[in-house]
Amino acid sequence: EAQVTQNPRYLITVTGKKLTVTCSQNMNHEYMSWYRQDPGLGLRQIYYSMNVEVTDKGDVPEGYKVSRKEKRNFPLILESPSPNQTSLYFCASSLMGASSYEQYFGPGTRLTVT
Amino acid sequence: AQRVTQPEKLLSVFKGAPVELKCNYSYSGSPELFWYVQYSRQRLQLLLRHISRESIKGFTADLNKGETSFHLKKPFAQEEDSAMYYCALRTLGFQKLVFGTGTRLLVSP
Numbered sequence: 444e445a446q447v448t449q450n451p452r453y454l455i456t457v458t459g460k461k462l463t464v465t466c467s468q469n470m471n472h473e474y475m476s477w478y479r480q481d482p483g484l485g486l487r488q489i490y491y492s493m494n495v496e497v498t499d500k501g502d503v504p505e506g507y508k509v510s511r512k513e514k515r516n517f518p519l520i521l522e523s524p525s526p527n528q529t530s531l532y533f534c535a536s537s538l539m540g541a542s543s544y545e546q547y548f549g550p551g552t553r554l555t556v557t
Numbered sequence: 558a559q560r561v562t563q564p565e566k567l568l569s570v571f572k573g574a575p576v577e578l579k580c581n582y583s584y585s586g587s588p589e590l591f592w593y594v595q596y597s598r599q600r601l602q603l604l605l606r607h608i609s610r611e612s613i614k615g616f617t618a619d620l621n622k623g624e625t626s627f628h629l630k631k632p633f634a635q636e637e638d639s640a641m642y643y644c645a646l647r648t649l650g651f652q653k654l655v656f657g658t659g660t661r662l663l664v665s666p
Contacts, residue, residue: 447600476653483566485643485658486601501653533601546654548601 445470447549449534455555456524464519464552466534473539475517476501476546477509479530486533492517493539524556559584561646563657570634571665578629578660580618580644589647590620590627591654596640604629604642614638634664 447468456462468475476491478501488501492511506528508520517536521528534549560583570576582588590607605613607620607627618629627644644657 478656483658485563486656488653488655491653535601545603545606550600 445547447534447536447547449532449549449552451552452550453553455557457557458525459523462521462524462554464521464532464534464554466517466519466549467515468517468534468536468547469515470536470538470547471514472536472547473514474546475511475534475536477507477517477519478533478535479503480533480551481530489519489532524554526556528554529556530554559588559646559648559655561644561655561657563642563644563660565660566658567661567663569663569665572636573633576629576631576634576638576662576664578642578644578662580627580629580657582625582627582644582646584625584646584648586648590618591645591647592616592618592627592629593643593645593656594640595643601643634662636664636666638662639664 450465473494477489478486480486487503489507490501490509492498495511495514498509498511511517532552535546537546562581592604593601594604595601616631618627620627641659641661643659645654647654
């Protein structure tokens with residue numbers, strides 16, 4: 444089944460404790476992206492990647508890091524989480540190119556930083 | 558800069574009533590517009606795209622470049638349409654999607 448998976452789905456952590464949220468897709472998509480979803484703010488892009496070893500900042504990259512060492516994986520790293528990073532995080536992927544309109548989303552990771 | 562505006566946070570209607578979820582955008586070039594839907598406890602998924610001019614689950618949306626709008630419409634709402642709806646814009650040549658803040662549609666029996 445074609446899908447985007449994220450782990451963990453739920454995470455409660457404390458301020459300053461490094462964490463990684465994994466994202467994996469099995470559709471051979473070049474493009475991958477991380478969003479955070481907050482009430483009243485919709486989805487905001489954190490980072491994106493257009494291919495292996497190619498990453499760039501989105502609209503709200505502060506406090507986050509990413510890496511793209513393999514095509515299928517795009518982990519989101521919070522080196523020193525803070526309470527304002529409490530949010531619902533979505534990973535998404537798509538093909539590149541003019542005909543590749545649809546982004547496929549993962550199930551989401553709900554992160555709470557206390 | 559690209560911007561997508563969804564003025565209504567919540568739209569509440571009765572079953573069988575017409576529905577219109579508003580979406581306005583600002584972008585100087587030729588945009589691609591989408592509607593994504595998120596049902597309760599499910600992942601975000603594509604509902605429809607303007608370029609396809611299709612009707613999905615009874616929903617349609619027409620791109621009006623003069624009014625820079627892409628409103629989502631359905632003539633007769635169903636309870637299963639209750640969900641969060643996001644309008645999104647993709648700029649030509651790029652993969653990035655810019656999302657609006659979303660509108661929660663609540664269809665009551």
